[in-house]
Amino acid sequence: MSAAKIPFVDLGQQYQALKREMDSAVTAVMGRGDFILGEDVAAFEREFAEFCQAEHCIGVSDGLDALQLALRVLGIGPGDEVILPTHTFIATALAVWQSGAKPVLVDVDPRCYTMDPEATARAITPRTKALLPVHLYGQPADMDPLLDLARKHKLSVVEDAAQAHGAEYKGRRCGTLGDIGCFSFYPGKNLGAYGDAGGITTQREDLANRLRILRNYGQQPKNVHPLKGFNSRLDTMQAAILRVKLRHLEAWNESRRKAAARYGELLLNSKIQAPATATYAKHVWHLYVIETDHRPAVQSALDAAGASHGVHYPSPVHLHEAFRDLGYARGSFPVAEALTPRIVSLPIFPEITEDQIRRIATACRSV
Template identity: 55%
Template sequence: MTIPFVDLKAQYHSIKPEIDAAVFRVLESSQFILGAEVAAFEKEFAAFCGVENAIGVNSGTSALHLALLAAGIGPGDEVITVSFTFVATVAAICYTGARPVFVDINPHSFTMDPEKIEAAITKKTKAILPVHLYGQCADMDPILAIAKKHNLVVIEDSAQAHGAEYKGRKAGSMGDLGCFSFYPGKNLGAYGEGGMITTNNPDYTRTIRMLRDWGAEKKYQHVLKGYNYRLEGIQGAILNVKLKYLDQWSEARRNHAALYSKLLAGSKVVTPETMPYGKPVFHVYAVRTTAREELMAHLTKDGIQHGIHYPFPVHMLPAHADLGYKAGDFPESEKAASQVLSLPMFAELTDDQIQTVADSIQKWSRG
């Protein structure tokens, strides 16, 4: 029997009547782009995150792009971020004409190492963009303190961290802006593409609402050079249904992670650490091993799906060779990229499935 890496169908079937009703409601209203369902979801998601405003867009990448633009980032500017992330984090910076400047990660959290930031700041630095990777928040207090000291904007890449907490504060509520993805596989996933920007700043909110809809404040009144980044009505309706279940799904993921870590004790993999400041939501459960290819082959043979998030740090990708970085520049990011392996993780995962995965890894560990 195959154990899937993620099972989107299981989640759909658990809430099928509510999802179907929400979709048909949009079909009846025919508000397919933005509309009342998106507005309702924006309001609920803002409350969930503990912020004043949430603006729905068509992807997490668009969220990052518009957050950067609203913050005034453009050609000639520099934005400090990490290389150990999905490429969209860096691509969004490049879209604005700004230059991504990387710092290394803390190997225990896989997130930005605050101690590396100040050495990377120049006269061109305008923003810091930490990534809450794998559902665990970056160490935000020192990041925010550095940003305040140097008058920098902080934009949280919260694409994998819906509901994650840092010292009691939700991801997306601590910086000047927060950016979320609702890609189907995310903890809060749409049935298609979707994204959200969170902020307490009314000026950012007004600018982003215009930028997502061709720069128009009212129809045909184009104030800014904008984009077609609008969230679809059906996605807003679906996400608003799913949001009600997110806390219980996050708790299920934390329980799954705890069971994994217990059952994998003594094996040849290093299990993920939960930082003392945080309450993660385990978007993925990533172990580390120096024999990743061997373990992957073993898991495949046992019918256990798995993934790598991410096999190459961005500074080593051909697409971003123009940034001028080289192997060895960010040793912790490079080491993590060569060792991490993501095991099956989704709210509907069963204890028996986790036991099967753990047994397989323990068997491999014994050789």
């Protein structure tokens, strides 16, 4: 009999473990009927702000909107440039485009895969208004040199923390390092809803107040519209679900760290390059991404072992058709271009077992 398939994440198993709490949280929303900006939204915002060590959290409809609203509230728009890494999920660049500003891409660190501060310094022009580092795979970007650049050139800093709930840079949580932090609660994230959801964190009360207005039709109070806004409210049902899960997030992140450490031990002295953790980072392992010279063979070995796998991401932003108009070409960002054909994401989720990790590591080593 062949062994059971290893999923990439196991949301069904997680639901079974939380079923009683979850069902009663969702039923309570339906009983109250406060579906739009209901009491669970305000409660989740308080609890997630506390988790992030942030002063304010504003719940929004998804991570892309979190980024887009963050740029807008900082006054960024047409004629402005925003610098971001080319090795990221497309949403980071789409948010800049949606704000009306121009995305300016830079290469990434070859071992930590986050925005290269020296390349960032070279990309600054008189039109640059903001830096948009991504805490990729759950590891913070190297923020101190980026924050220095921001101070020197009077730039805003928006963190794309969509993959970094609870990650820390020199003891400080992601989402509190720049002016604004943006989170996605897409179902597969370390903290994931049962649909689309997102959140924005900030220490600045002025920005928090404007964001609350912007996400709700630019309205405050009812039928008074001081701003042109959006319908980008965090759904109350999703907030109720996120509150249940948030109680477990610290423990889940710890389980992910244990799983990553086990992978590291089992892949030692092999041809697989395990991911690096920077000395400044407390990693939350949203993704466990290895590098290999033999990607097709590793993928086949994982298939044969019944293990799911992925590639995050197969193409850097500058090589997508959608962003051809930015004028970059193959060769523009050599680190990201060398990386993308070599990476494979292995399954990592809080419930992953020792046996599953062993099967996956053995398959990787067999190549």
